[in-house]
Amino acid sequence: MESTPAIPAPPSDPLGRIVLIGVAVGVALRLWEYATLRSLYMDEVALLTNLVGVPVFDFAHELKQDQLAPPGFLVVERLLVRLPMWVGASGRLLPLACGVLSMFLVAPLARRYVDRLAAPIAVWLLALSDHLIYYSAEIKPYTVDLVAAMTTLLLAVPPAPGEPTRRRLRALAIWGAVAPWFSFPVVFVLAGVGLHLVARAWRAEGARGAAKAAAVGGAWLVSFLGCFLISRSIVSKRDFLWVWWDFAFLPIPPRSWENARFTMETVANVFINPASVLTPFGFIPTAILASALALIGAGSLGRRWRGGLFLVLAPLVVHLAVSALRQYPFHGRLILSLVPTYHLLLVEGMAAVGRWARPWATLALALVFLGGQAGDIFWNQFVMPKNRSRPFDTHGDLKNDLLDELDYRRKIRPSGGDLIAPPPPAPPAPEGPARRVP
Known part of the structure; x- marks a missing residue:
């Protein structure tokens, strides 16, 4: 894994202005979502039972209502709900802060990994991601996962050519x-970064450097094990979480064509949910086009910088592995940490197409995707009622995605036969915490 390639020159003023406008739009949309003070979702109500009136450092009791969250997140939230304001507003301050912070991290992150012309597209993709906007105002650690992944990838690569400085390595060691x-899922990003550090240190300093990098990774592992043990002690001993997320433990290696097809569809679905990558053409064409561009982007990044490709792809590979081992679900809001991987590969692919064809091809592709996302934002922010009620589909998602679309098509045309009547609409979400998801 070679050293970091030369960082391209700073973007021209027009590109810089596009980035600044994108950041401003993304921040405004997240603040707008928070300011609506929508009603608490049942997941939030369930988690609040473990926050309100609970000692800040209480980890001696199981979390109620089948909830699970990282210990540090619980501590911060227990402090926030003590503020003299509506508990829903105070509890959403940390997710909001992370949602806003993500908009300030995306441009420097993109500039370190992808083509210069792709960075503004990455900013706007994130700015107009409706799932990320929504979860910036939900009392859950999902946007913390996003920011943790972005920060880890940022710290892994120095802003200028050459080896990381000792100061940066210390910062990365402390952060890890x-x-x-x-x-929780930042561990999967750290795994890739740790391997990259060891390989890079071996190339630069030999066995001694690799040993130092491995020691840093060992400290990360010890810290993670402490967090894991505490989290395991406070999670409910019921099997509800494992039963609910059973569909999201991927059948790897596949034992049938159905297993392989489901895995491929689930991997592609991340573009739709939670990355909120959309076009005007529907979920299936969007997923096919986005997947093709991401593959092109992976090839482009790999030719230019194999180490960067490893860092970007490693979180996806580790996520798939732990899902196959039934240790962490691979679906929806639980894998917001994969959004940087998907967005970076997608925009690099758009830029690569422009280099091979004409620059206008990159612009056309960007407009197709951003237009689809902008339409989704307009619908959810200005057409839908401001309570942003969630349909609570069979996967407990914010809204339907590629998997729901494919399931529906298979139901109305079983085995290639004639169309049959579509199934009745799903019942509305139950009131209160009767059905709970983590």
């Missing part, structure tokens, strides 16, 4: 020890 206490 602290981050797992606030985000």
Whole structure:
């Protein structure tokens, strides 16, 4: 894994202005979502029973109503709900802060990994991601997962050519020890970064450098194990979480064509949910086009910088592995940490198409995707009622996605036969915490 390639020159003023406008729009949309003070969702109500009136550092009791969250997140939230304001507003301050912070991280992150012309597209993709906007105002650690992944990838690569400085390595070492206490899936990103550090240190300093990098990874592992043990002690001993997320433990290696097809569809679905990548053409064409562009982007990034491709792809590979081992679900809001991987590969692919064809091809592709996302934002922010009620589909998602679309099509045309009547609409979400999801 070679050293970091030369960082391209700073973007021209027009690109810089596009980035600044995108950041401003993304921040405004997240603040707008928070300011509506929508009603608490049942997941939030369930989690609040473990926050309100509970000692800040109480980890001696199981969490109620089948909830689970990182210990550090619980501590911060227990402090926030003590503020003299409506508990829904105070409890959403941390997710909001992370949602806003993500908009300030995306441009420097993109500039370190992808083509210069792709960075503004990455900013706007994130700004107009409706799932990320919604979860920026929900009392859950999902946007913490997003920011933790972005920060880890940022710290892994120095802003200028050459080897990371000792100061940056110390910052990464401290961050890797602290981050797992606030985000579970950041561990999967750290795994890739740790391997990259060891390989890079081996190339630069030999066995001695690799040993130092491995020691940093060992400290991360010790910290994670402490967090894991505490989290396991406070999670409910019922099997509800494992039963609810059974569909999201991927059948790898596949034992049938159906297993392989489901895995491929689930991997592609991340573009739709939770990355909120959309076009005007519907879920299936969007997923096919986005997947093709991401593959092109992976090839482009790999030719230019294999180490960067490893860092970007490693979180996806580790997520798939732990899902196959039935240790962490691979679906929806639980994998917001994969959004940087999907967005970076997608925009790199758009830029690569522009280099091979004409620059206008990159612009056309960007407009297709951003137009689809902008339409989704307009519908959810200005057409839908401001309570943003969630349909609570069979996967407990914010709204239907590629998997729901494919399931529906298979139901109305079984085995290639004639169309049959569509199934009745799903019942509305039950009131209160009767059905709970983590």
